Amino acid sequence: MRYPLYLHQATDGAFSGFVPDVSGCYFAGDTLDDAINDAQNALSLYFAYRVEQGHAPDKAKTVADHLKNDACTGGIWAYVDIDCPLTP
Numbered sequence: 678m679r680y681p682l683y684l685h686q687a688t689d690g691a692f693s694g695f696v697p698d699v700s701g702c703y704f705a706g707d708t709l710d711d712a713i714n715d716a717q718n719a720l721s722l723y724f725a726y727r728v729e730q731g732h733a734p735d736k737a738k739t740v741a742d743h744l745k746n747d748a749c750t751g752g753i754w755a756y757v758d759i760d761c762p763l764t765p
Contacts, residue, residue: 678760680737682716684709684753694752696720697743698735709753717757724759734759 682704684694692712693705696719704719706712724734743749 678734678737679756679758680720681740681743682713682755682757683743683749684712684755685751686753692753697746697749698737699723709755713755713757716755717759720757720759 680696680698682694683697684692686692686709691705691707692709693703694712694716695704696702696716699720702716702719702723704712704716706715727734740754
């Protein structure tokens with residue numbers, strides 16, 4: 678499954694962001710690649726837990742859907758692919 682990530686770069690050059698489709702899923706890194714890797718790890722662990730608990734993973738929306746959200750403007754968009762079962 679492909680999930681959009683929303684990121685901002687801090688004045689010190691580090692990156693942080695969140696996954697708009699997964700409430701409370703935040704990530705960060707010293708570089709853009711580090712932040713994306715942190716997001717991938719966070720999502721993989723989260724979805725493995727959700728499936729283990731008998732819940733299907735959250736469905737991802739498109740970036741266009743998220744652009745309507747004021748919290749998702751002026752930053753950088755990226756994607757990660759997460760391999761996990763679609764159903765528990």
